[in-house]
Amino acid sequence: MGRKSNLDHAFVSIEWAQFAACRGIKDPDIFFCEAWRKQIVRQAKLICSTCPVSNECLEYSQIGAIAHGIFGGLGGGPRAEMRRLAREGAL
């Protein structure tokens, strides 16, 4: 069985996005700012903490192996670690 490619990501439903806490926010770039901008990153993660579809968002980013940005309240580093652990069967 092969590993999922990013191509699979193009066919994932994102109907859940209509319920996202970040939907319609004034500056969606806060979810993609540099990690050293800690206050902005914190602001984005705070929004995620109120989001009713954070699990779906996180799953979406993991299917696509998205390296950057905040999804499901997590940055790229922790998400990559989760993928590594899942590959090794630890999750």
Ligand code: SF4
């Ligand atoms: S978890 Fe965060 S980035 Fe994902 S949809 Fe919700 S608010 Fe947006």
